[in-house]
Amino acid sequence: MNSIVSRQWWQRSASSIEGDALIKKLLLSHDPDGRRLESEQLLRVTENIMRFATNSEVSNIHRDALAVDNESIFDVVGSQEPLGYTIYKISREMLCKCCGKGDIHTRTMVMFDLLGSYRWDAKVVLVLAAFAASYGEFWLTMQLYPENPLAVSIAMLKQWPSSISKLNPRFKSLSLLVKTMIDVTRCIISFEGLPVAHVVPDFDMISTTKSHIFIAAYWITRSTLVCCSNIKDLIAMRPEQVHSNSAIAAWELSSLVYRMSNIRSGLSQQVDECHRHIEMKMYQKLIDTFKDKESRKDNQEVLQLLFALKNDLPLKNCSTQAKLGVSELKDKVVILLVSKPELLPLEELFLLVHQTYDHPYSKNLKGSYEIVWVPISFSDKWTIAEEESFDILSNSLSWFSLCRPQSLDSAVMKFIKQEWEFKAEPIMVVLDSKGMVTHSNALDMVLIWGARGYPFSVSKEIQLWEMENWTLQLLIDEIEPQLASSVEGGRNICLYGSDNLDWIREFNAKINEIRAKGLQLDMVYVGNKNPSEQVRNILTIINKEMHIDFVLSFTKIQFFWFRLERMRKSKLRLGKMADSDHILREVSALLTTDDEDKGWAVLGKGLSSDIIRVEGSKLMEYLNRFPEWEENEAKLGFVGALFLYAVEPPDHTAHCSHSKLIPYTDGSAAVCRNCKRLLKKFVVYE
Template identity: 55%
Template structure:
């Protein structure tokens, strides 16, 4: 079967076009019905046969017989099938042997075998065919080793019309022995539990890059134009320039697998591939235009690749640990290593809706403000009149003594109007922290947060982070703007928009005096009655006191209720 799968990745020609037809028929024959087979046990028994048959022509003594083969081989069952395993292997072997004389074409003979194993998973198909071959091969050598000393062996050899002298077949046996040895040494390919692994293994072999051997590999599958340039810059930053990358240097490799939207690559797609493959810091598939259509179809079907790019994570054994880690990478960068689904779940257990989650690594000065615990206001809109009004009100409040740093983040899918707003802010306030590109980074990050949460099955009704990020992503059509107030620590933040936001700012003379005691977010919540409950929450929180930190009321970052305070001295 490996020889058939290996043809997936050959350049297209007349013969490979015929191979395409055969491979498509093979996929059509794949109709798993839930039956399960312990492929590991069958493979172990097959390996024993191959090793004993090729090791020597001298019979193996009882003391060398594998205890596994004696105790477990006969107990192998097929769950979900009425047919015993031995019958299935016998039928496959019979089809192989009956066609050895050359009757029928290769296409027909191959399809007969695949039809017999159509209801099994891919790993079981491989193992069953190998087991059928091993059974026939082992029977042959068992008879030949006993012949001519054993009369029973002589009689069976005569009925099977086996040759009396096999010396003339020694070159063929030697070649077959080498093949068998290679099959046994590469037995891990057969142990892979699904077609994901088969596709990954075949694709990796097509790359032919020795640096990938025994490494964790991330396959970046996309159209030849890859990504919008800004999102591409963010991806490069998160995978190569992120501060955590220095601790992971060489731990994983990224390989770009471009796939055309149609069966024939256009000149534009060719130029895009040449440009990006030479400019970006990752490996790429050689001549992706020649990828066999069966591999392309497998990627689309098994990894659910459509038009949007995906990042498929393979461990050092070629097993798929995450069918799409792109959003995870855009959110956490190298912190997400090893980029498995398990790691993604772990990271979300550590995260909540905070400023660091929203802005991680977008701008170094912004990160510095967060680390210093400064009050920060993120605000957005593309309505120039609203921006002018909002900034005027905030400048007035800052003159009254409120220390808060302003960061304009525009809107989702920023247009030229946002560029005009940036120019206006620079003129009115003489500074804007984020560039147009960094604003796009911010919104790409929020999109990835929402996609990651949804892919893990979260819903906005019960997930605070998903609810808040969805609210921001849905503000694009509003003429009025919004603002998020918060700081790095304590991590609580509050989002206001429209009339509620302006009402809050107009009331600053009433609540501004509470900022020193409650903190900016606490004072805003108190002024607008936003605290969920006055009853203390039950979430465990340990807050380390830092000089200058507000004392008194602190809100739980998870449920937004007040924390009951206990002082612990270390």
């Protein structure tokens, strides 16, 4: 072995032996007792302090960087001691040791004794936070100096230099060191968040990574003490010492930057490798767990894997803001509302709330199911706009939500995107009380039937459609209770739409003319598929001029069209075709009425499936010829007579042989379903 190779081998071996001895000492001080804190959030605050500390033009820095969850930062699970007091104790220890005796290594090990009860990520974040608090106070004073008399007095008492321009090299090196330490800390947090306990990992890989983390934690803590000493050295520094001391300090800090950069490079690669390995294992476990439909007694295992890998209280009740565990969902049907952080357009969101929590049927199901909002970003990192949207909505909704969706495990996000096919549009994945998927997307179903869709399975959706006919009740549902009551009461209803005000006025005038002859017909304006400001204006005019029976609000009109679109989607998803499915054909026709600027109307009576859809100009033609079919109105009712007149019978060479038995009433009449003519009446005695 040549001398160069021998020397390199000896250096690596000596370094390894020294590292092993250091790790043993660090582990002797490590005695975690289960206490946990929001390390990532606290690191973010620390990073903000360091970012703003040396920049006097704080107002020019994008203040979105300050966005953090103020409440969650101060939550330390398993500790009676407030977080602020813990940081104060660490800061005091750091500052006192800076002036005391003892070498830097001994002082560093004292810090690990003080932090023995915390996990590795929490140790380094707390040390950085304690330093940042002191550093931030120093810079806040210096930024206010000399304009602020209070800052001048404080700087005078602490004997800080009046000018720090000559110290810029030192502060530049210090800022670079802290930035590097923050990057290393982020790697440690990433590793500590991996669900190692839920899979069978590569133990050699994990062990190697942990060794890297122990050494990294030591050098972060040690470097922080050096940084703290640099700030302390400013006290009573003589003017002639500024240049020489700053050069020495800058060199010491730069050497630490070099060391921390090497640590960051090695640790980052190691953590990334662990991350890929654990994600692959976790993804496969999720697939296997959802395939296993026999062994589960409840939904807890599934919900733990999805949401409780990093947090024992991953949920929050949006109404009360209470933090909850997945045990709150035990034995319930759970609807996972998966979406981007923006969720739905506001109007559709209102409809969703209306159909779940405000729906009359929901009172009968109280506690039987819960909706959990699972926001997932498609960005590498949540944007500020996404976080603001989540904060607003999660404080306003009626259901549950994840507390920290940003920390959702990467394997879980991959599973949701690939296995449940979440692309960008919101989906509602339904889990039954045992955690089995009974519907991969029940959103259409919920928006159509609301709570009536419980338990929101595919089989229930099919059953509901089998029970439905093309009726006014299906069109209206419960979006307007008073109108729904009129439908149930058997009244004649006319739903009409257009954004052509002239046609609307002409149509209402003709209806009122016929009403004067005793016709009972309730008029309901529903705008068009994409309600615009024009529709809003028409609503105001209708309300003032035409005195119709029901005026739907602009929001209710939007609900009407949202439901129609969801009906179409539901039918198509179930494999229905317009040429063979009457409801789909009628819904599709209504959804295309906007293609031409014409009015239209749908008329029906009560719960009957005999309803008619007529294009605007045709309808005016029929109404203008009302005297020609007025006599049938007395026998068949307005809708029946219009139906008979509007649908011209085919040219039959022979009489239709269709027959129908109906209860006898004096003067009763009916229309043949086949040839659309009036049925001849024969009396059958039984």
